[in-house]
Amino acid sequence: MSKAQALVVDDEADILDLIKITLGRMDVQASTALTVADAKRQLERGRFDLCLTDMNLPDGSGIDLLRHLSECYPGIPVAMITAHGSTESAVAAMKAGAFDFVSKPVDLKLLRTLVGSALKLRGPTSSGASTAASGVRLLGDSPAMDQIRHLITKLARNQAPVFVTGESGTGKELAARLIHAQGPRSEGPFVAVNCGAIPQDLVESELFGHKKGSFTGAVSDKEGLFQAAEGGTLFLDEVADLPLQAQVKLLRAIQEKSVRPVGAQQEVPVNVRIISASHHDLNAEVERGHFRQDLFYRINVIELRMPALRERPQDIPLLAEQTLKRLAQEQGSGAASPPRKLTAKALEALKQQPFPGNVRELENVLERATALADGEVIDVEDLYLSKSDTAQSSLPSEELELDDTVPLEDYLSEIEKRAILNTLEETHWNRTAAAKRLGMTLRSLRYRLAKLGID
Template sequence: MNKSQALVVDDEPDILDLLKITLGRMDVRAVTATTVAEAKRQLERNRFDLCLTDMNLPDGTGFDLLRHLNEHYPEIPVAMITAHGNLESAVAAMKAGAFDFVAKPVDLQSLRALVGSALKLRGRAPASDERAGVGTRLLGDSPAMERIRHLIAKLARNQAPVFITGESGTGKELAARLIHAQGPRGEGPFIAVNCGAIPHDLVESELFGHKKGSFTGATGDKEGLFQAAEGGTLFLDEVADLPLQAQVKLLRAIQEKCVRPIGTQHEVAVNARIISASHRDLNAEVEKGHFRQDLFYRINVIELRMPALRERPEDIPLLAEQLLGRLGRGQTDGTPASGMHLSAAAIEALKRHAFPGNVRELENILERATALTDGQRIEVADLYLTKGEPATTRPRAEEPVDDAVPLADYPGELETGAILGALEKAHWNRAAAARKLGLTPRSLRYRLARLGIE
């Protein structure tokens, strides 16, 4: 393999020498330039695997060179050298297509990590979403899903923070996993955390770690999630649920690329890409004072919106087929569901359904249908879909569940309602209720435990 080569553009001799020496120790040959014009000439003469450019140059800016590279050499990752603390320039550079940024004075450890990640893109063909592993493919052939696949492939080639929006059940974590798997960090860890599930007094400990004895209950040293994601990706799901105090420290961690574990006086450098997500409108949360504007500005460098299922009804037949196959392989009582399929009328009914719970709701509907259907063909009546628009409020516990099954914000309550209705009619005899539902007692016990029904 030919030796890696980087184009380094800066008008400060000391910076050029430092970068040249550092790259040389990584077995990367540095070709230097001090102006935009000279950099363009070098690009015409040589093949480069990476470009490092200062923001301010005698005859233009780093943005001028970035635009030139994006237009004529889109395969070359570009990292911008910015002034210390100039967050706006760094964000603007990544919005314009920069791979990453490094701040002056240049931290050599961060620089080496950046160069290592960039070089992993060399000669790399676009990856398919199957690289993320079994069960993590983006299903659907609709134009909306084709756009999502294209954007994911593009986002995977840089290190800019990504903010994924979309309703619950649209696959935000799946999109984050695919961005990670298809990028240069794909071999590193993918650490996912639901920020809303962490008690507020433990958020800082979970994210940044702590030392033994730093607070009551700290019986040993604990590595934070930032450190656990070293060399990989940290996915902050439902980031809007973070308390304001933790948001301040998260902003510093992202901006400075270092964290301070609770109970220590020193900071630890971290190298993790940040992808965050929320089903809430963060602009509205900022206006309410619930989310810091500067943090939103930092994590929302690039936004990826996942489409709702009702926006792509043409994908429902394929999704349903795949979900039925998965449900068949996962039967808890050992009985296969191979051959289980939807009638044409059932498919049309699903296409007309609004799906407030999106793909998660579709899976729940099909799981219930496979449990309650006699035979292998699922009809419209087996889906228990309500007429008209789905309810927007959760049904009260005392409302009876009879022939009609109420819809709720969370599709798991559909199954809960059907099971509670059968139990009530069977006078809370589980064996009799299982027979009414067409389940084995073991399958009913599994569902009761999964749904948290005592």
């Protein structure tokens, strides 16, 4: 591969010299420009693999140049040079399509890391290979899923924080893994953490690490999840469950690209892409004072909404087929005993379901049917869909009617599921509060949620 070419745009000569020397030591040939007009002329004359531009230029802004590049040279990743602490500028740049940003005074280590990541995007995209290698796939041929795959491919090519929204069971973590697998960080670690599963008094230690003796039980130094995800992606699932104090430190870690372990005096630089997710409406959580507005602004640079299964019923046949194949393999059937097949009526019945638990609930229904069906074909009766499965969830307090055709165990499971869902809604999906109201431990509630296919 030929020597990489970079275009550096800034009206400060000393910044240009510093960046040019740094890139030269990375074997990257740098061309420089002082204005937007000069940069456009350079782009017409040469071929570039990367553009670094200051936000404020004599004849325009870095955003103007970014938009020009996006329109005329969409394959060139653009990194923005912003004033120190200018969160608004950094967020605006990344919303406009910037690959990443670096603040003044320029930290050379961060600059080298940024350039290295951007140059991995040179040449043909390897997203297909990366996805195949990771074993991660997003199933569905509906327009909604085509749109999601297209957005994921675009999001994989920059470092902007992504906020994935959607109901429980829609595949938010799967989307995050695909963004990671198709991007320049695919060789780095993907670290996923459920923020709601961390005890509140250990959140900061888990995220940022701690020093020996910093608190009772800290018998040795420990790396946090930010350090564990170095060079890769940190996926913060159910980020709305973070306590406010941890939210303050998370905001600083994202802005400064560094963390301070509990009990440490110095901050540690970290090179991590942040993807977060929640099934909560974070705007509502901000209004209630449960989530910091500045943090929401910072993590929600780009929002990716995962559609509910009921919004794409045409994908159910493919999802069902793949689930039945997987179940056959897991049960050791292999090629000698092919997967179960669904009758047309069974498939149509599944397509009519509201599936509040989405894909995870569909998988649970099929796993139950596979275990209970007598033959190789699964019919409607084998799905054991109770009357409440076909009813809309607009009447959550409606009393369930006992049906002689439904096994008692399934009837009781449905009552349990309805009670848990109602309580979770009443407590705004605060699992700790819901468990207390239901008279069970948080651990027991998590077990029941997993058993019932509720995330």
